[in-house]
Amino acid sequence: MHGEYKVPGGKLVVVDLDVVDGVIANFRLAGDFFLEPDTALEAIDRAVNGLPEASDATAIAKAVRSALPPDAALLGFSPEAVAVTVRRALSRATSWRDYDWQLVHSKAVSPATHLALDEVLANEVGEGRRKPTLRIWEWDESAVVIGSFQSVKNEVDPEGAAKYGFEVVRRISGGGAMMMEKGSVVTYSIYAPAELVQGMTFAESYAYLDEWVIEALKSLGIDAVYVPLNDIASPAGKIGGAAQKRFGNGAVLHHVTMSYDMDGQKLVEVLRIGREKISDKGITSAAKRVDPLRSQTGLSRAEIIDRMKATFTGLYGATPGDITDDEYAKAETLVTEKFATDAWLNRVP
Structure with missing residues (x-):
């Protein structure tokens, strides 16, 4: 599944994922946002992988935020934006x-x-x-x-x-x-x-x-x-x-x-x-x-x-x-x- 979300006033967030046995798998986050440190991208991917397919946006954003290192800087997007994009992918939203x-x-x-x-x-x-x-x-x-x-x-x-x-x-x-x-x-x-x-x-x-x-x-x-x-x-x-x-x-x-x-x-x-x-x-x-x-x-x-x-x-x-x-x-x-x-x-x- 593929999802895209242009954050109002911010950047484009793109996700690709599979659903296997009711859980999110092979999750990959991409986009034209800015993120430091580089390793935070992998942390976000790990946080979303394994979440139940039925997770709502609040639960997804919470998982992403909890996985970020203390010094993480997100510019042009947010954990909530990742969550919206995931839900759009899961619901097969259009652009x-x-x-x-x-x-x-x-x-x-x-x-x-x-x-x-x-x-x-x-x-x-x-x-x-x-x-x-x-x-x-x-x-x-x-x-x-x-x-x-x-x-x-x-x-x-x-x-x-x-x-x-x-x-x-x-x-x-x-x-x-x-x-x-x-x-x-x-x-x-x-x-x-x-x-x-x-x-x-x-x-x-x-x-x-x-x-x-x-x-x-x-x-x-x-x-x-x-x-x-x-x-x-x-x-x-x-x-x-x-x-x-x-x-x-x-x-x-x-x-x-x-x-x-x-x-x-x-x-x-x-x-x-x-x-x-x-x-x-x-x-x-x-x-x-x-x-x-x-x-x-x-x-x-x-x-x-x-x-x-x-x-x-x-x-x-x-x-x-x-x-x-x-x-x-x-x-x-x-x-x-x-x-x-x-x-x-x-x-x-």
């Missing part, structure tokens, strides 16, 4: 380059249609009718998108939303409310087979699926990092947040919204959470909590998206794609039957 990725950057649609497309396209990937896909959203309407489990009345000020023309919609993933002002956000979705994140915890999968965008932002001069569980940030403040949904057919939906520009005053009038967390004197602080891409780069939204697309394509070999007429039709049906209904919006009043 980005195992797939023929499509990159979709299509027309603007309504907020409800965007959310319906997330469900449709994820299911299409899970059913094998669509290749794994990165979709970049376009907005010509503004919306507040609340998480699947949030209360509408607790999150949104209806007067503020109406004043600034924000439609309120509910997505299928968890997490917090996002103020999506047209022209002021960069949003993308990844639709992938679950095998891509096999062997990882939810927290590890968040960072793994967004490693490419961290690289894109760094190439623009932004000191971007991933902050668990689901934030993309820089020393100046938060840039964006991620959310996920797993489907029974084996698909993973991972979507991210990053702030391109932001009006702090509008934020506290539209979202109730702004009023609770920030005093009057803290309205400026509200803006400072988020550090938009425009202020950090001076680039247009289109230029930033172009760099993201180029980075993803360069790393994973994506080819241009589109949404089919049938997929749009399925999405519009879902809008009518689910996403535009009061029952869905107010499922948590």
Whole structure:
């Protein structure tokens, strides 16, 4: 069995192993990490050999850490990274380059249609009718998108939303409310087979699926990092947040919204959470909590998206794609039957 894991912000870890009579055998660790002393590599190999095939990541990491000499230095990886890679090998996880990725950057649609497309396209990937896909959203309407489990009345000020023309919609993933002002956000979705994140915890999968965008932002001069569980940030403040949904057919939906520009005053009038967390004197602080891409780069939204697309394509070999007429039709049906209904919006009043 073979497993690979690119540590977010770190190095590539590669393992090869056999399973003989329920235990790990012939284990070999490799990668582009740094490790001192040289003999520590053999110590790690010995520690993993003989472990039960059913060992979880915690047990594997503990065995690796216990086997390391006191003066060992691990740079670009950790015992936990070795454990993730072992579990990915044992579960026969796949890697980005195992797939023929499509990159979709299509027309603007309504907020409800965007959310319906997330469900449709994820299911299409899970059913094998669509290749794994990165979709970049376009907005010509503004919306507040609340998480699947949030209360509408607790999150949104209806007067503020109406004043600034924000439609309120509910997505299928968890997490917090996002103020999506047209022209002021960069949003993308990844639709992938679950095998891509096999062997990882939810927290590890968040960072793994967004490693490419961290690289894109760094190439623009932004000191971007991933902050668990689901934030993309820089020393100046938060840039964006991620959310996920797993489907029974084996698909993973991972979507991210990053702030391109932001009006702090509008934020506290539209979202109730702004009023609770920030005093009057803290309205400026509200803006400072988020550090938009425009202020950090001076680039247009289109230029930033172009760099993201180029980075993803360069790393994973994506080819241009589109949404089919049938997929749009399925999405519009879902809008009518689910996403535009009061029952869905107010499922948590």
